[in-house]
Amino acid sequence: MSHSTYNRLWTDAQMKLKSLLAQEIPAQRPRPEKDRVVFFQRLAVLYVRYLQIFRQLEEAYDQVVHPQKRRLIREVLDGIMGRVVELKNEMVEKEFSEYHYMDDVLQDLKLTPEDIEIPIPRYFLSERSVVLRDRRKMLSNILNHMEVVEKPRPVGVRALTLEEAVRNIQVAERARQGRLRAQFMRDIQRQRGAGDQDVGAAAVNTAAIHIQKVWKGYMQRKKTKREREEEMIFLGMAMEPGHTQPGPARVSAQTHEARRRAKQEEYETDYQKSLVAITEKLRELEGPNMRETMKDQIRQWFIECRDATGAFPDYPDEEEGGSAVIFTEKTPQQLMEELAAKNEDANKNPKGKEEKKDKGKKDKGTGGEEEEEAGLKMLPSSFLGDLEVGQKTFTEVWQNRLESTNFNQRHETELIKEEKRKEIEVEIRLQVDELMRQELATWKLAVDKDKGAKAKGGAKKKKGTKSGKKKKKDKDLTADRSIESLYQELVEQGLLKPAEHVKLQDYVGDYSYLGTTLRQTDIEPMPSLSDVRQVVALYAVLPLGSQVVHEKAPLVKAILLAGPAGVGKKMLVHAICQETGANLFDLSPMNLAGKYPGKSGLSMMLHLVFKVARLLQPSVVWIGDAEKMFYKKVPKEDKELDPKRLKKDLPKILKSLKGEDRVLVVGTTQDPFNVDLKSLCKVYNKIILIPRPDYASRYIMWRELIKKNGGEVTAALDLSSLAKISDGYTQGHMVKVVKSILTERRVQQLPKRPLSAAEFVAPLAKIDPVFQDEEEALKNWYAKTPLGKKRAKAASGIEADEEPPTKGGKNALKKGK
Template sequence: MSNYFYNKLWKTTYNDVEKLHTLDNAIQTNVISKPKEIVLTQILPIYLRYRNIIQRLIQCYDQIIPSQKRQFIKRLLDCSIARMLEYKREIVKLNCSEYEWFDDFLIKMKWTPDNIAISPPSSYTTARQKELEQRHQLIDSLIEKSELAKESENNLINEKSSTSTVELNPTSSSQAPSASPNNLSDDIINETDEQLLYNAILIIQSHERTRIGRANAIQIERDNLHNIKLKAGEIELKKVNTEEMEKAAETIQRYWRGYAARKRIEKYFNRVEEVLGMKISSVKNKSAMEKDQENFRKRQELQEQALIQIEDTINRERIKIFEKKSPTLKEDIIDEIHEWFNLWYDALGHFGIFPTVKAGGTILVATGQSLTPEEYFAKKNEPKEKKKKKKKEKKKKNLKKKNKDNNWIMPESKILQNVDEIKREFNDNWSLNNDPAHLNDQDDIKLIQNEIYYELQLKVREIVDELMRLELEQLNSALRKDHKHDKPKFKFPGMKKKEIDEMFNELVLARIIKNYPSVKLDQWMGDVSYQNFEAKKNFKPYQHRLGEIKQTIIDYCILPLGNKQVHSLAPLVKSICIVGLPCTGKSFLINAICNEIGALLFDLTPNNLIGKYEDKAGRKFLMKMINILARHYPPAIIMIDGGDKPWWRKLPPAERSMQPRKLAKLLPKLIKSIKRGDQILVLGLASEPWKSKKRFYKIYNKFIILPSTDYNTLYLYYQNIIMNYHGIDRNFDISSLTKATIGYPIDIIREAIENVLTIQRRIKLKFQPLLPEEILTELIKWTSPKDKVTRQLELFENKTPLGKKKLKISKRNNDKISTKR
């Protein structure tokens, strides 16, 4: 598609954003409390429009070339995602469910589910591609080095043991045969892989040539014998009947033409069914997808060229501005920090904590966001009980406001103010150039100069920060000397002891920081439910399907974690528990999330922590290292496979050796420390959460429950996986196979198909077609979970905070129906 199309798309999208923003402001300003039913009819259309706008903004950001415009679109996209997530939070509170079906609103808007489906932005990983590759290579190299070191240690131990045995048997060393089989095997092992391959090829070639020679010799002997017999008159040549030959040729041609015609018709109908989506070809035509990817790569190259051009203009302007303004600005900042030093020393007798570079450095001092001496003193001496009381009082007040008359009030949002600022900036700088015909937007020098002035502030502050840090260290060392003999010891806030690189290497070698396989969320198979809207409307039982899981993962895990701006604006979700029976795809989802956002993965599985940081001090230090590294390498995911085990009521003997309950005390502190903008998420995987105590339900903010496989999901999965094999009959009975295997996990089905369709079986497919019974016999070997386990998983949802609220609402609805009758 052309630049004209994407510029036109951007113009229409921005106009829709302005209209939606006015509607959103109207709801925000209208503070009058309303019943929940009326609120949902007002909120849901706005929520759906936000989803549609986000979809279009992602497309604009990925495809538009001018870099200044792309930065502006990104800011608007971040605000829109955060606001959409705020609306989702309110809808979840009102409906008491993480899943919603909007059939009535979609029909009114004349939309399909594809119009509101959001895919992860490509910008989440493309911008950090090189950094991620380097990190993965570093982790792999560290693991390889540790494994080589262990192997060398084992070899040394084996050599020592072998030398000791040789010393005990001196006769064995004297008798060393040169051509023993052991020596030959050692020689073969010492050979390189290339030499082994070369020798193997020579052996194969020599055997093949001798075989062909033998076959040719046998054929020559037969021909000679035949000629000798002909000359001797022992054999007579048969006379050829031309009429019989012509009849035979006609019959062959007739049958061949019929066969060819049937094949052509079959091919035509197969092609029609493929176009209609009734059949899947084993050989897929990827030309359209490849062209689309090529066009996307070309646009990325053009985006890089536009970046290079704008960088050249920025460099020219930067040189001019830096020469004029940097000396005076440097002196002003140094004076400002010296005043801050004096203020702390006069108030407390020591100097304050210098803000880190990542936090903002001296910018926090200049803007008054750093701790004042009074605040530091008050925090140090304030008892914990008062803090708890204040929090409880705040919670009670909020509950009273929200639950008054069982009505709903739209909470205030800072995002709308950010959108107002973005709109003002657009009207000031971009409104005149918002014409679709204006394809190649020229760089705006005024915007560049404003950015350079801001950059000048940051760069000069970085230089001053380094100087002031050195000066602060000298002042602190002088203070230590002055108060060396004081009793009790003189204490003041200090810096971190251990460097980040050392911590990273230590956790990689301990196998706590891990690499993950490259999988994408698009590979998640699952169909959505098509009857839940009607079932909910008629107060009938309904359940979400595997297709809805994908969108909840995008909304709660990928969109907030992938961008710092979104994470700082959107509702904060600190911890999520993915619940499901074994082999239902829980680990796949974590790997997909990590790949989509390029996250650093910490593995705190109890089984992985055996023999590592076993004492209390070690565990606390481990959590401290994870906390520091997760903030230094955002986004970060802290995975706990068996995230329910630390809170089990009774631990079986096999689990006791892992000591999972030690995490029960450390995890809550880690989760509490997560704040907006940190881009950290604790992800637990649970297979038997119903065994847990009540504390478990308070640890995780969200519970994503993986349902059992349904007919639609399995039909799609069978169709995709089986039809990829060449030679499978396109009329293979998938429907009966899906009906027989409803409830089977997808991982088990995949393993069964791989076990059945081996290379030997695929060779026979042409004359021995695959039957559904073959896959069923392989699936029967799997021991399915008991009915009690599946029932407990279904009942588990009612124990979660949202599930309890949902139960109350369903009881009220049932009471209303019974009174009407």
């Protein structure tokens, strides 16, 4: 697509954002909403509309080549991502659930589930491609040096079991008997053929007819099959074979997109060079004039103040803004009064604080004259101000800008000059302030006749700053070591591992189309895999990928993924690392066994891991079998692992993580029942329950897995029946079954013998599914978590913020009954 296409896409997104900001920042304060359902509906509509803008801006940022436009788009894009995360957090607090169902909103807005899929910005990886490439190279070099790469095992080394040996002998014996029988039958046929040498014309005709019948039947069946396929394509019930591969237009579009990304790098390099050149030129040409103009204006201000007040003024300090305060639209008298008032306020600051406190206490005690109206309100946002600034910049600079002469979309020189003039002016102002302070002091000495005034009018005594108690900094145990050596040690110890090459979109699953309907009938639906994918993208991928989002959005330090074995918890951890280019640290109890023993060893290990994680952020710290850390009583088989080693130190380290540290702790568990739930919830502030896949997700998954492993989905394969009979089986079970069926030999037979659903039944029957009891146990466990309790209270009609009744109240209720 052309430059104008992406410019229109950007403009359209900005217009939508303008209408949203007018709705979110109204002229009058909106009244609180008392109906929780109506309030959530309002949040859901805002969430969906912001997501639409998010998708448009992400595409525009990926393809726009103008360097100055890309900077503004990036600022707005980060703000939109942060606002989406904020709205998600607010929906969780208002609905008391990590999963939300917005099928009614989609229907009202005429959208599809794909329209609310969370897009992963491509700049997360593209702008760090060089760093990631070097890091992968360093990691592979360390692994190769350690000879971690497994060599292929020699064939035939493994000893056979008795059953396998008997089976091999039986196969060989049957093959020998089959060969003997085939030889015997060939001899009989040869003897019969020798007696039937004289064949008549009738026999030849009969043979020809048989051949014709077979051939015509074969051709007719082939023709009928082709006509049926053409009819299905015509009716729109099947796809043309050529569409399975990207067409020429799509290939051309992909090539064009790659060419635009290459132009982005070229134009960015040119832009950086122009910044340096234009700044130096402005400093050289306009700097002296700026300096002299400022000096003249400040001298004029000295004289005006002298005429108005009878004395020269005190020069404003740098903290007050320096000479920038002088050029406000105020008279010298007003400016002097304002500066004097500021000094008085500074002297009376402690008293003012006490008065404010007392006033606050009085207001709280009396309830205030204006009581706030009860109801639900939108939480304050950290991103609406940034979005408003970005919208204003777009309107003032880019919306009506004529770019007919800038066909190639290179940088605008005039915009660079406007921006750099301000920077140079600030730089020169600091230099001028130093000179003019000295000049003012000279003027005062020359004018003041009284020598005693020198002491009064001299330099102001600066108030000594009270030295508060300094916080004790954590001691750096590896201050004398380089980051490369720490990185190498963690790799050699197996604590830092390469992430598997999977993407978040590989975690396939369909949307939940009946979630709202079920909740309206007081039935809590199980989330679909699409919901799980979106939650992981919002809580993990977007904050780790964007520094702005991580610093300003509600901070999530640790996530717990809970679900049965095989639902893809480990895959999601690797997908988070791949989407954001994060390092993967493995602190699972099984992986820590025998490493860094003792209390000092544990301190050193955690110091190494989190120091490298902070310095090479973003980073993911994975804790497999996270429930073992919080066992009430450690089982005998796990005592050697010492799974509770991290229980005391990990919460302390999590407290030390700040908004600027893009480090996320991800725990996975499949058996969280026998744990200290209170301690677990203190560490993991977000608990995501992952269910077994539903029918729609299983249908999609069977199709994708078969295609991925070299199979073909034809009319002979009844995917609907296969998805139905695989109820209770997880993604891991399905992957195992597909790989066992689609061997190399079976893939070669597909043209003659297509796949059928019956082939998958026998391997599935050998695997135990996730029974309903196990899933119910997980749901009951989740209901005991803080968010689960709030959800249960809300479902029973009790507000989650209300305190539970006392024991006496409960007894009174029982007696009343």
